[in-house]
Amino acid sequence: MDRSGGQSEDPFAGEVRGELSPRAARALWWGSAGLVLSVLGTSVIVAGTEHGRRLPMAVALVLAQVCALRWQPRAPVAVLAVNAVTGLAVWALLPAVTLTGALLAAQVSLCMLSATRPRRVSVWALAAMCLPAPLAFGRGGGAGLMVYLLAVVLAWTVGQWRRAQRERIRAELRRAVVEERARIAREVHDVVAHTLSVMVIQAGAADDVFTEQPEQARQSLRAIETGARSALGELRLLLRAFRPDAEHDGTGEQREPVPSLARLDELADSVRATGMTVHVQCEGATDGLPAAVDLAAYRIVQEAFTNTLRHAAGADEVSVRVTAEGECVEVTVVDNGRAPQGSSAAAGAGRGLVGMNERARLVGGSLRAGPLPGGGFEVAARLPVEGAL
CATH class of the missing domain: 3.30.565.10 (Histidine kinase-like ATPase, C-terminal domain)
Structure with missing residues (x-):
């Protein structure tokens, strides 16, 4: 059990389904914003010293990218498009900034999209991010092209790794639920079997004394009613726990008495x-x-x-x-x-x-x-x- 987290009624809720808690979303935004501001923001300020009129516009575009990153957990496709367009605009205003650096926010969005959306969507996004590659080649030659493609592919790969990690966690949690339901089903089976055995005995006792001792027969019938209600509740629990995806246990191991x-x-x-x-x-x-x-x-x-x-x-x-x-x-x-x-x-x-x-x-x-x-x-x-x- 993870002691660092809280609780959730649905064991597959939250990040396991590709969603983030508000706290995790804020942490992701602060980290992404810090990365973009420290790397791209610094590059823009340095490159913009020689283009005084273009610098304010470039800074505004960088801030727009940072703000867009706030919504990347909810709409990574839209955020990727915004950051790609604004990144290309920054690069057009300040050619001294490399294309890889200008599209840093878009690469962060691509990583998030790759981690949270179906692979076919992320592959299309990867292909779209590769379209500006000729611009990197025209500005920086083969080295610039290689650096840009490596950065884009690395961002997509990191997202795929995170997606695979979430799938593994989901599989482990599903297996844990299946094992727990099977265990509950076995225990409830033992309880119901015991309750029904007692009911049979009480019914036999009531039949033996029904004429001579009617009060004792009534007590037996009341005990049968109580046992039947209890068994009904156990059967309802059993039907809830013993789902089609529960694994059948055929080990035949002797079970311990049901604890209480x-x-x-x-x-x-x-x-x-x-x-x-x-x-x-x-x-x-x-x-x-x-x-x-x-x-x-x-x-x-x-x-x-x-x-x-x-x-x-x-x-x-x-x-x-x-x-x-x-x-x-x-x-x-x-x-x-x-x-x-x-x-x-x-x-x-x-x-x-x-x-x-x-x-x-x-x-x-x-x-x-x-x-x-x-x-x-x-x-x-x-x-x-x-x-x-």
């Missing part, structure tokens, strides 16, 4: 054995929860513990709070660690967060996770009880 919040102290003890201080606080009755909600809450706490042990640098204390109210169960896990420098979902992290989100989503709940302002990391889930019945 009743075994939360055992889970905490296993974490304490690593030297971590664990505080567990439970409010409200958790023994009557639907099995799907009970299991989801337990798995979320378990994954949050794993996240603390693996990724919380310097953490030595973690607190768990489970609050069971009338309509929902709230689970909060907070540690006092810090995110390691350089952590990134691109390195294969993020699978734990995907699993927790999937657990919460399948029972109709929500989950948020992220660092706290004063230090530490928090995982908070809200799981409805009524929606799981």
Whole structure:
């Protein structure tokens, strides 16, 4: 799980789909603008000293390119066209500026377009960027032509590399979701099988005493009704989790008993054995929860513990709070660690967060996770009880 990021209800949202968060978009703009201003802006000022009348117009065109870069995550094709036209205008005004430098902003836009748009679109953009190559040859000869083509192809290639990286992250997240859904399906199967077995026994007991002890038969029938409602909720969860893209598990491995919040102290003890201080606080009755909600809450706490042990640098204390109210169960896990420098979902992290989100989503709940302002990391889930019945 990536401790440096926040949460998202959709595990494939954001940059994995080619979109950028507002913070990432601002960082991209500042970086691109700084590059264009420092390289192209400096070249324009130096070359414009001998063309006093042309310098203000060239500077205005450079600023227009910088402003256009603000919208490149949303409309990279339009921004590329604007930067290409203004870049050629700068080069026409100040021939002392190389064509490669004048079209620097366009190359940045080409990189962004290559990373976020289909390959056929980026290939057409690459071809369009190669059209001014004869101008580079006419001004700088073979060396100028080679430098320009290398710069354009490099910008396109970097974008393709970034696109391939995003595709790999998307594949890993999809695989994580499939594995988590298959795991949920196996566990729900065990719960439903147990519930139906109890219903069969209760039905047999009710039939045996139906005439002699009608009150006991009624108790058995009420137990059957309760079990049937619970089993119905589990089957709904199973149908949501066991999608056509879920992989079939034919290993035949013996499964452990389905965990629940009743075994939360055992889970905490296993974490304490690593030297971590664990505080567990439970409010409200958790023994009557639907099995799907009970299991989801337990798995979320378990994954949050794993996240603390693996990724919380310097953490030595973690607190768990489970609050069971009338309509929902709230689970909060907070540690006092810090995110390691350089952590990134691109390195294969993020699978734990995907699993927790999937657990919460399948029972109709929500989950948020992220660092706290004063230090530490928090995982908070809200799981409805009524929606799981």
